[in-house]
Amino acid sequence: MRNWLIGLSILMLLVIWQTGHLIYSVLDDKASWEKEGIMLALEFTAIEQVEKVSLYHGKDRYTVVRGKNASDIPMIAWFKDGSFEGFEYEKDVVPQERIEEQVRAQVKIKEWVRLQPGMEDRRPVWEALLIDEEDKFNYYYYDMLSGQFIRSYRLQKENS
Template identity: 25%
Template sequence: MIIERKNKFKLTWLIWFIVLCCVLIIGILIYSVYLYYSILNNKETGLQKSEQIILEQTKLISVDKVERFHGDTSYHVITGRAKDGDTYFAFLPITNNHKKQKITLINHANIISQSQIKDHWLKSCQTCHFIRISPGLIDDQPVWEITYKDQSLRYVFDYLSMYDGKSIEQFRFKRFSEK
């Protein structure tokens, strides 16, 4: 009789423990999904507002693409067209205040194209693995941000001037473990 009670008691606690673990795992999964969508929503916050500001405060009449750039200052980088048909980059600082912000406009006709920079980079770093190239602004100077892995498998951010292709800045991240 006493052995039966002990077994029943152990079985009851085992069931409660399993139920508690299941509830905890489900709660963690629900929170993870919520956190993922919250971060994704935050990443896209303000893109439409930036498009509207650019169309109102610059000579651009259409927007082709909106990207983000994170340097010392974060920017929305809007690629758009003006009435004359020229294509421009518009760099709008990402801020929480709604004051008139300094917008930097760069005409594509005055810079080295993305494909030219990439071709030049491919010739100079043949053993590297290209990841992406995107426009940026560092110290009010327009740059191409080239992201790649070098021959030592370091993750590299290389910033080249849009005007002459000269290196402005470079960050290399060393790997601590080999995979």
């Protein structure tokens, strides 16, 4: 009986250690790509004040950095595999609010997840992610410069 309790205790410690290691790895990875995004933006763009770094997972993975230049003008920059891909001044893109209005006009939303900049085929896009009333994930893509609808798709939400 005592050996059984010792074995169970060791197993529990291993599970706790592995869980902690996994959580630490995920958080460390996020800090790593955020740090890389900040360094890339400061080195390759006029962005001097970084406000947000995000990852876009489309056909290709992009690090997207939003910030302001020395004149306090908001900018968005894209990096792929550590290389500069392009930038846009926020004043030249369709505002997020307008894209959100367009999405809300197309679908009944149960939960709004996010609206973020992305890049598809070297074309800046807005990616809207939401959950509809049928509990399906909906992705909507809009051209960032014109606001024109590009495409959408739905995925079944996994039951937990």
